[in-house]
Amino acid sequence: MIKLLIAEDQGMMRDALALLLGLEDDLEIVAQVSSGDAIMAAVAAHRPDVALLDIELPGRSGLDVLPELRAALPGCAVLILTTFARPGYLRRAMEAGAAGFMVKDGPVEELAAAVRRVVAGERIVDPALAAAALRAGPSPLTDRERDVLAAALDGATIADLAARLHLSESTVRNHLSSAIGKTHTRNRIEAARLARHNGWL
Amino acid sequence: MIKLLIAEDQGMMRDALALLLGLEDDLEIVAQVSSGDAIMAAVAAHRPDVALLDIELPGRSGLDVLPELRAALPGCAVLILTTFARPGYLRRAMEAGAAGFMVKDGPVEELAAAVRRVVAGERIVDPALAAAALRAGPSPLTDRERDVLAAALDGATIADLAARLHLSESTVRNHLSSAIGKTHTRNRIEAARLARHNGWL
């Protein structure tokens, strides 16, 4: 019997996954959580064989908890299940030891099969996405550039960013200018959007 | 037997919905489509009793096809099912004659019940969302302001917008300035984000 943990914030999707996977004879859902903060406690309590993690969760993201989960329970295979096929997400997932990376676009039948395959030790990666990840390369951004771009996503002014990050306006400008240059974009909005698209934030 | 049409682009969600609703004895999935363009043809071919429409679909949005669907097949109740609880979405859906509006956060069990209730003539609306829709009020934007804001969402410069919309830069500036004023925001990014959040785009 394969013990499964599901971390997914969208209620309908979570219920549907649990119901469908629960129908399989060799799978058992031992825990369902809807926030990233709840993952580690559920892992400790139920010691699943496979963890199905969404990335964009309230609290901590699935990618953030991934290294911690691998360290705490190395025998648990992690299958990332996300809406967004972002190259940087795949890269981070693989570097952190995920066993597989799937997007929610495919048919549900693939899911149970994927769970069994990662339990068998296989790695699951969408080939097209892997190619995109290699093409996009690793993030060219420094930590601070990433912070500033992430904070700029919602349209804040430079003064806002400076206040929010406890920096001077000059520093914020410099980081932004540098990030714009590295991303070959024309302003911070394009830079921030590209960075998000590539999973660099 | 209640005949159902499902329009949903995310494969896993579509499959899961179809499977779960198909398990109900009194429901029958007569059509599944993944793009907005395909909805009307499927409606004509299968004449469903209930159409379950996502809003953000490739091709035409669920809200765009809604009036056409109601005109073509008035006996078909439309249940909007969306990820985003945007006040303007709810408003548009209700004004266009939707029978219900649900977000994908809730438990799946609600879904089959909602389908039966709209067939029985009930209207389904999340009370909290309805309150938000009333609080946000109708869109204050003119058609052109909406167009310009929508085009500004991706970080385009004023020159880009002017070229894309076949307007002079002066005109674009004026529309943007007006939209910024009406939304009580500080720049077009904030204005565009607020407008999107409220479902005004």
Added chain:
DNA sequence: GATCGCCCAGGACAAATGTCCTCGGCATTA
């Protein structure tokens, strides 16, 4: 110890953006 990259900060400057004004055309409404 020197070098490198990152971080923070400031100044100077050009370019982009946002505001406010005028003006004309057009359709709808009173």
Added chain:
DNA sequence: TAATGCCGAGGACATTTGTCCTGGGCGATC
């Protein structure tokens, strides 16, 4: 007919943003 509102356009102006430069501090690496 007059008034109103939306649309397109342009000019003038202040503000914001982006670029490029300098410089100091810090830690890692060679």
